[in-house]
Amino acid sequence: MLMYDVIDGKRNGQALTQEEIIYVVDGFTKGTIPDYQMSAWLMAVCINGMTPEETTWLTQAMVDSGDIVDLSGVQGIKVDKHSTGGVGDKTTLIVAPIVAACGVPVAKMSGRGLGHTGGTIDKLESIPGFQTSIPMETFIENVNSIHISVVDKIGNIAPADKKIYALRDVTATVRSLPLIASSIMSKKIASGADRIVLDVKYGSGAFMKTAADAAELASRMCEIGTLAGRKTAALVTSMDVPLGKNIGNILEVKECMQVLAGAHEGLEDLVEVSIELATYMLFLAGKGTIEACRRMAQNTLKDGSALAKWKEFVIRQGGDWSTIEGEHNPHPCAVKMDYLAVETGYIASMDVTKIGMASVELGAGRQTKDSVIDFGAGIELWQKTGAFVKKGDVIATFHAADQQKCAVAASMFGDAYTYAPLAPEMKPLIEEIII
Numbered sequence: 001m002l003m004y005d006v007i008d009g010k011r012n013g014q015a016l017t018q019e020e021i022i023y024v025v026d027g028f029t030k031g032t033i034p035d036y037q038m039s040a041w042l043m044a045v046c047i048n049g050m051t052p053e054e055t056t057w058l059t060q061a062m063v064d065s066g067d068i069v070d071l072s073g074v075q076g077i078k079v080d081k082h083s084t085g086g087v088g089d090k091t092t093l094i095v096a097p098i099v100a101a102c103g104v105p106v107a108k109m110s111g112r113g114l115g116h117t118g119g120t121i122d123k124l125e126s127i128p129g130f131q132t133s134i135p136m137e138t139f140i141e142n143v144n145s146i147h148i149s150v151v152d153k154i155g156n157i158a159p160a161d162k163k164i165y166a167l168r169d170v171t172a173t174v175r176s177l178p179l180i181a182s183s184i185m186s187k188k189i190a191s192g193a194d195r196i197v198l199d200v201k202y203g204s205g206a207f208m209k210t211a212a213d214a215a216e217l218a219s220r221m222c223e224i225g226t227l228a229g230r231k232t233a234a235l236v237t238s239m240d241v242p243l244g245k246n247i248g249n250i251l252e253v254k255e256c257m258q259v260l261a262g263a264h265e266g267l268e269d270l271v272e273v274s275i276e277l278a279t280y281m282l283f284l285a286g287k288g289t290i291e292a293c294r295r296m297a298q299n300t301l302k303d304g305s306a307l308a309k310w311k312e313f314v315i316r317q318g319g320d321w322s323t324i325e326g327e328h329n330p331h332p333c334a335v336k337m338d339y340l341a342v343e344t345g346y347i348a349s350m351d352v353t354k355i356g357m358a359s360v361e362l363g364a365g366r367q368t369k370d371s372v373i374d375f376g377a378g379i380e381l382w383q384k385t386g387a388f389v390k391k392g393d394v395i396a397t398f399h400a401a402d403q404q405k406c407a408v409a410a411s412m413f414g415d416a417y418t419y420a421p422l423a424p425e426m427k428p429l430i431e432e433i434i435i
Helices: 004-010 020-030 035-048 054-061 092-101 120-127 135-145 159-169 177-190 213-225 251-262 266-285 290-301 303-317 352-362 402-414
Strands: 079-083 106-109 148-151 194-202 231-236 335-340 346-352 376-382 394-400 417-420 428-434
Touching: 004 020, 020 035, 020 054, 020 159, 035 177, 054 177, 054 213, 079 092, 079 106, 079 177, 079 266, 092 106, 092 120, 092 148, 092 213, 092 251, 092 266, 092 290, 092 303, 106 135, 106 402, 120 148, 120 251, 120 402, 135 303, 159 177, 159 402, 177 194, 177 213, 194 213, 194 266, 213 231, 231 266, 251 266, 251 303, 251 376, 266 290, 266 376, 266 428, 290 303, 303 394, 335 402, 352 376, 352 394, 352 402, 394 402
Parallel strands: 079 194, 106 148, 194 231
Antiparallel strands: 231 428, 335 394, 346 417, 376 394
16 A cells, blocks of 8 residues: 555545555554655645545544553443633533532543643642542542542553644644544543543634534534444534633632532523533433433532532542632732723623633743643633623733733733623524534
8 A cells, every 4th residue: 555545545535445544544653654745645634524434434543543541440331521622611620520429430531721722630730739640540449439530641542643633733734624523532532431522612712613613523523423332422612702700720620619519600601511511421321311411410519419529539639628628729829900891881702712812821821832830820700791891890800920921911801802882692602412
């Protein structure tokens, strides 16, 4: 088999065989296929697309390029959840305890943030003492004992995806639905879960800008999951407004604790998405009808069992509960600065990417993978899209180590808000559910 012939076939719009796709992924991962040929192949895929079968074979080839996490030691149906990323998207910290409190095991591997999107591992590591790297045996034991464990990646998962993505990033081939879908699903399948629920974001703070594009990506990923033998469901949700009020690691942890404790005022959007994600995780795990699963999820917030499970989880992974209990903040910032509305009127829109990047300027995120995070830094949003404000009202509060960081963030943040004399038409938070 020659790479030239595989490139030529895809350039001409032909569907590739499974053997050809394995040849491409295996050869590039091992270095026998050079970058220039792989670049040509990626561009051909980007232009001509892939069938569902091709995309599934590509996904499986990337799964097989590295370690596959063995969760056979975990009792019961294991359910995982993945979000395509956003600002203030802290749902794992709410959803995982809810699902675990309902008796469904959550054995989850999460990632770190880069750019304007946050990472679950960074949020958890803002809890003093919390361990995100633990032995596999301990990971399995925790899930069996308390039905929940969330860790940084275990082993060498989908190394082909990492190498291919690095090439996509510099060859203008990132925006290809089959390549995006296979990249995400290869890591989810290799992580070992039996069921997968996806939160596919669209809007100003998301990779996919329209609901239609997000729905197409969600459908592709559900197809891959089904063909790979994993029941998969997807929610298509808006990221035209940050979820909740807080952006930044310990600020988001504290907000999640509010939700788990039943304090939902002003956090209705965060609660809605979290409950729906938990509902479909429970449904795929066979806990009942969708409505029954929704009631089950809601009840864990009412009866305190989700909060109790969160506490159990934090302590089990070494977190010092006393440092985050109540109003205590283990990472207070030296500087707080209020940002004031510059006009009177309704907040018509928010550029969520700019808001996310403002939080990065404050120290809450990474501009490069080697950037150091300030766990206490971030933004509290007091007014969001649809709210009526008067000029001079406080619409946000910045937390940072120094005044200069706040000044830089304020310049970026100001460009993110637009105002109008009439209230904007509000889009539904959950656009579509694919199952």
